[in-house]
Amino acid sequence: MTIVAMSNEWRAHQIEDFKRQFSAYGDSALHLAYHAAVPVVLNSELLHLIRINFFLDPPESLPYDIEFDFLLSSICYQIDEENFEIEPKARCYLLEKLFDKYGSKRISEIASLLWEYVAYCSPWESRLTLKRAQQITALSILSPSKAIEWLNEAEKDRSVQHGVDRSWYVVMRQGLQESAKLVAKARSKSSPRHQSSNVRKDFFISHTTPDGAWAEWIAWILEANGYTVHLQAWDFVPGKSFVREMNQGVTECDHTIAILSDNYLKANFTQAEWAAAFRQDPQSQVSRLIPIRVGECKPTGLLSQIIYIDIVGRTEVEAERVILEGIAAALKQDGRPSKRPAFPNRDLAQVADDVPTSKKRFPGRVQTQNPFLPLTGAVDEAEQFFNGDRTLDRIFKVLNSDSNVALIGDRSLGKSSLLREVARQAQGRLTPPREPIFINLVMLFSEDEFYEELCAKVGIAEDTRGNKLNRALRNKHLLLILDEVERMVQDGFSRRVRDQLRGLSEGKDAPLRLVLAARRPLDQLFPDGYDDGMVSPLHGICVEETIQPWSAESVRQFITTRLSTTAVRFSENEIADLIATSGGSPKVLMQLCNQLFRSKAF
Incomplete structure (x- = not known):
């Protein structure tokens, strides 16, 4: 079998695995993959925007929880903590299918979404080549001639190409040629x-x-x-x-x-x-x-x-x-809008009158920073943390009573944000003080990698485990915070890891105090035992704190707080719809509010 044939067979195997994994959604999940193949790189925020723009309403309606599973599926590879790539061969195949099924209009809509996302959200400001690659990808669909012109000018301009290797331009030109072929193919099929x-x-x-x-x-x-x-x-x-x-x-x-x-x-x-x-x-x-x-x-x-x-x-x-x-x-022959215009803000209108410009902005629409961030992942800044003070009080009360804590709750309820806030407040609220060590297990695929990460964070010799680890931590006081504990049920992890964590976290002067986050209670997540009557090592040593969806009042307070620094306001009907649609999930609420804010502010 030739290398090309092997590559095609492997790509087909990837796609078939993906279709089996998402068979409950019919062909809609695969159609989402068609759309997700347009960007060079995906992150969870961009995938969410693609879903809510093209797969929110029937006949192709996909739930928000498919996003997490999609990024961890057989066709995606994790590049770093935030970014994912669809394997190039699979991406080419998916793009061809996108062109065949949806035509040039849909492709342009996705490209416009990508262009606006890079322009307004700026997720890759610190990674110039990745940002430029996304822009060129969108521009190659929206205006191929401008994409080539921009690339030529950027290569000549040293200020633009600062930090960009010349080989990058070669790769991007090859990508433009492939995009041009696909665009031409779609236009030849769909254009009257x-x-x-x-x-x-x-x-x-x-x-x-x-x-x-x-x-x-x-x-x-x-x-x-x-x-x-x-x-x-x-x-x-x-x-x-x-x-x-x-x-x-x-x-x-x-x-x-x-x-x-x-x-x-x-x-x-x-x-x-x-x-x-x-x-x-x-x-x-x-x-x-x-x-x-x-x-x-x-x-x-x-x-x-x-x-x-x-x-x-x-x-x-x-x-x-x-x-x-x-x-x-x-x-x-009628200029009436298809939807109700935004309410004109009086103060903004007066300010606009005083601005020496040849044009006024659209009524009620202002350029302002979107307060509904981050769209994905945990809240990393203390001032953005919301609605968790009572939960934090209970967590630190348990920790100061020489016990460990497990946060239990469904996805997207804010467990990761709570863990990060625990890490920020730990040294000021724990008696005696403990140094917080935060580890996200979603990035670790075996107990070897777990021990490497733990040793690196603590600052001890690499691959220290067993009794050596017990001795190395004997005089330390650490708060070990573990997110996505579900990872420990996978094949790369054995029971020995949990046995050691239990031994290191029991007792008043134990080297470790644990704060864990999981979607299911620990006795259900780890039902193993050595002998009859014995339970999982983590069972019984953690006081479980159940994380609930936000109440309607909390959702209202969150929206009011975030909008207070802007001139934008949501109507009562819009807020009621956000409460119902989000189901009290902070992550889903943030994403929906971000989208609504963008429709009013830009």
């Missing part, structure tokens, strides 16, 4: 422009040569959203008649989009193009002519009478939204 040359198209795009990049970017956005376009760069191919193609664009398209700039207004041939559309609809009853202003200019004469879509000075995300909203309003 390739189905029949006799079918009328929605838009003819009239532009000058200097504004060709604008025309191509706008055309791409329109086609990605289901419209059809006639564009010189795409349709005027060698062997065709230029005059015939131009005439076809003017006469066989329902609307003409004029790319307005000084270049356009000064050119001679563009007047004939927009005038042809104007003559067919002189009173603008069906919006035959739709100008889009891309550069500072002032139309005169008849052209000045046509209301244009203005994207001058806007960001790419804003410009795309304005274009699509403007086009939709022009086609239905």
Whole structure:
């Protein structure tokens, strides 16, 4: 068997394992994998955004708890504590399936989500190559020509490529070539422009040569959203008649989009193009002519009478939204929004009036930092910790009575955040003081790795265990905090680890005091025993603290507290919906609030 054949067989095996693991969800889980293959690297926050944007409502509705299992599935590999990668061969396969099933519009939507996530959430600011790779990936789908242009300029600009090895650019160019092939394949299948040359198209795009990049970017956005376009760069191919193609664009398209700039207004041939559309609809009853202003200019004469879509000075995300909203309003001859506008904030409006700018921001929408963070994982900053003070009081009361503690509760209820807060407060609240040692077992796959991590954290010789470990810790006073204790039931861990932890944590002057976190009670999690009548080593030495979902009142207080430093407010109906949808899960609540806040603030 050749290496290629072996690789393909292995990839197929991965996919089949994944389908078996998520068979309860039908094909929806695999379709989520199609979408998740677009980013170069995944983290739990990005996967969550993909799920709630594309798999929240029927017919493909997936629950939030699939996210954790997805990242630990057969097709994902953990790069570090936060980031995961889909194996390259599997990723290529999934991308092809994504293009085949959903077409170019969906792919552009995912790319836009990725671009906005990198821009607004900035999860990889300290990892320049990873951030750039994600941006290039999104841009290669949204605007391939701009992706190539950006990559070329970045390589020349030493300030941009600081810390970026030249080989990275080679790899990214290869990725762009692969993306270009997939994009071309999807467009050839899904775009009506390739189905029949006799079918009328929605838009003819009239532009000058200097504004060709604008025309191509706008055309791409329109086609990605289901419209059809006639564009010189795409349709005027060698062997065709230029005059015939131009005439076809003017006469066989329902609307003409004029790319307005000084270049356009000064050119001679563009007047004939927009005038042809104007003559067919002189009173603008069906919006035959739709100008889009891309550069500072002032139309005169008849052209000045046509209301244009203005994207001058806007960001790419804003410009795309304005274009699509403007086009939709022009086609239905009605500019009413599809949903209730945000309530205009009086103070912000007054401030905006005083700002020396040529444009005002949208009413009630402000650029401000999202207070609903972090979206995934535990809360690492003390000022962000919420609704756990009473639980902490009980935990430290038990610890000061010379006992150990186990936090028991379902996923996403804040156990990890509580553990980190215990670590932060330990030295000030324990009598006598103990040094906190925090270990997340989700990153450890065997007892060998556990002992290596423990020794490194304590500062003793590597791979010290058994009686040597007992002697090494004899004069120490440590608070050992273990997250994801479920890991100890896997094959790489034996009962001896728990036996030693019990021995080191029993008694008033024991070297260790334990704080554990698990999803099930310890006697259910570790039901083993040596002889009849004996129980699991950890059973009976920990006082179990059951972690409950937040109450409705706690959810309200959390939302009010987080929003207090911003100008954004949630309505009563929105808060009620957040209470019901989150089920009192802090993690789910944080993610839902983050999404709602972003819809109001950006």
